[in-house]
Structure formats: C-alpha cells, structure tokens
Amino acid sequence: MPHLPCRSLKVLITNITLATRTGTEVYVRDLALGLLRRGHKPIVYSTHLGGIARELRAKTVPVLEDLTQVSATPDIIHGHHLPETMMALLQFPGVPGIFFCHDWSAWHDVPPRFPRILRYVAVDDTCLDRLILEHGVAQEKARVILNFVDLERFKPRGPLPERPKRALVFSNQASERTHLSATRQACSQASITLDIIGASTGTSVTHPEEVLGHYDLVFAKGKSALEALSVGAAVILCDAAGAGPMVTTAELERLRRLNFGIRALQKPVRADVLAEEISRYNAEDSQEVSRKIRASAGLETALDELIALYDEVTEEYKSTGPIDPEAEERAAASYIHQLAVKNQRLQSENRQLRSELETVYDSPTLRLRNRLVNIPIMGSLMRSLARLAAR
Secondary structure: OOOOOOOOOEEEEEOOOEOOOOHHHHHHHHHHHHHHHOOOEEEEEOOOEOHHHHHHHHOOOOEEOOHHHOOOOOOEEEEEOHHHHHHHHHHOOOOOEEEEEOOOOOHHHOOOOOOOEEEEEEOOHHHHHHHHHHOOOOHHHEEEOOOOEOOOOOOOOOOOOOOOOEEEEEOOOOOOOOOHHHHHHHHHHOOOEEEEEOOOOOOOOOOHHHOHHHOOEEEEOHHHHHHHHHHOOEEEEEEOOEEEEEOOOOOHHHHHHOOOOHHHOOEOOOHHHHHHHHOOOOHHHHHHHHHHHHHHOEHHHHHHHHHHHHHHHHHHHHHHOOOOHHHHHHHHHHHHHHHHHHHHHHHHHHHHHHHHHHHHHOOHHHHHHHHHHOOHHHHHHHHHHHHHHHO
C-alpha cells in the first residue's frame, strides 16, 4: 500500500542527462515515480532528454528542459549535478535545496556552495568524504542516504545452481578496451557462458529486471550490482576502474556502505583475479545476501528517509527566514567564476588536442595510409578487414 502524505510536496529533481541509462538517471526515474505513487508532485529537469524522459512522461511525470516552463513554485529542489542544481536555485529564489553527490570524481558532482542548499547528501561513505574532506561541506549539513532498488520491479529469481552456468557483464563501460576481455577469459576457464548488457557494446536494455534473473553470476558495480543482488544473482564487483570481491554476507555491510563502487574496486582487472573470485561462488551465501538486500535496500525505505529530509529542510527554511540576497549574489558570482575557469581549461585542452591531431595527420604513416585508401582496390580491402575485425 502506498504511504499517503500529510501534505503534497512539489519536488523539482535535476539531472545532467535523461538520455541514457546511467545510475543517476535510473535513480531519478525510480524516485520520481515513487513520489508520484505517494501523492507528491515530482517535476524533473534536464538539458539533455531521451529515453528516461519519455518513460517518465508516459507515467505522467512532468519533464522539461526549460525551467521557465514551470509556472508553479516548487517546495524543494532535489539537486543532482552542479550546473542543473544551480540553474534551478537561481530560477526559483526562495526555494530551499538539497544537493546529492553520486560520484567520487565527476566534475558535475562538485557540490555547489549556495546559501539555500541546507543539506548535502552522499549515496555512500566515499562521496561523503568528498563532500566534507575535499569541498569543505560542514559535517552537520552532510549525511549518507544509501542507494536503493525498486523491489516491485526487480523480483527474486529461483534458487541458484550449485555451480554458475550463465554470467553477465552489466556495465555501460564494458568493452574490449576495458574489462570485457579479462572477464570473458575468466568465464571461459570456468566453463561459464558470458553475455553483456551495456551502452559501450550497444546492448543496453530498457528493462534489466526482465533479464537479470536468467543469470547465476553478474559482474557489475554501483546501482547495477545492487539490482543484480536484489534478484538473487551472485555478484562480483567489477568495472573499467578495477575489480573487487564477490559480494558475500561477511562483507555485505562494508560494501553496501561503499555503494559497491570505486573504493571496492581496488584490484587490477585480470583474468586470474576474476577467476579467483569466481571460485568463491557459494549459492547459499548469495541467496542470503539477496535476502538481506531486499530487507534493507528497497525504494520504499529510501522514500521514507528522503521525504522526511524534504520536510526537515522545508520546515527549517520557514523558521530561519529568507536568505540574504547579497549572499546569494556572491555565491552566484563565484559559480560563474568557476564556469569561466573551467571554460578556459577546456579551451586549452582543446587546443592541445588539435595540435596533437595535426601532428598525427601530418605523419608519414598516415599520409601513406590515405594514399592507399584512395586506391580503389586497397580501400575496399581495408574496409573488408575492418568489418572482419569488428565481427
């Protein structure tokens, strides 16, 4: 049964993109639909719309790429990503905000310093350290609200076999240039069939909840790992950044506090490293991990915590009164300065890359290659070889 709210909140949720299927996009979709079910009014803003935006609109959640289209003032801003959060705060003066950090290193997860941001939330202990230890966010204003999974969508599978037979790499970063080759080799040595789901290989799926239950073993990180654990698959933490352990009951609490993310991926991605983790497969232990995840990491539990935080922040803002407009203007000026510095850095990097490309294009090897391609029979042969290599 949905929890009926004491009052209906208009929650403006921002995200840098809604065009692919990254962790924050799925987070936004699940959050918005959960709020809608509970009688609140989510509004989602991004400057880059796509598949997730269409899913939300189909479920009657307003999605927009121009904040001037919103004529009603939100009650609170749930901000993901620096530019979009700042645009929302500047568009709606007098509305308090919360900033959510999802990534240890991404530039757009740098927390904006703005007077109306009353709380900063990290999805794990790693991101909490980024907020407090790298960007000076006051400890009393920061907290962790762990990632979640929609248990209504991700249903539990049947019992795992004694030995894994089918495995899945579930990652948008998976390719032959990252961790796919080592994973394939490790699975081949263990006589395990391997499939891939991810953007880099052109194999993304709209509804992973319909396919995850078909696999005994999943290689993933972050929210993807959480989804795979929730259906009952055994999970080895692995992505382009590195390899981690098999998620077991002994390490579940620690790894969950790290969002199954970068701090848990401390080993090199090699076939022998992954083979050792595959050897730790234990069907009974993996099923107990899944039971614990389903008991503690559900969307409804997270919604309770998030809505309580919205109420806390809106009540605090009412009691403290409006923020000094001069303080907001100074914060906005500081943000514009950040943008100017970043723009200069990007232009410098662009000039350097152009110079390097010109050097490559002017090399004897490339000039010879271009002459060969212009010979009809050689050009046809090289294109055939490229197609063969791709296959």
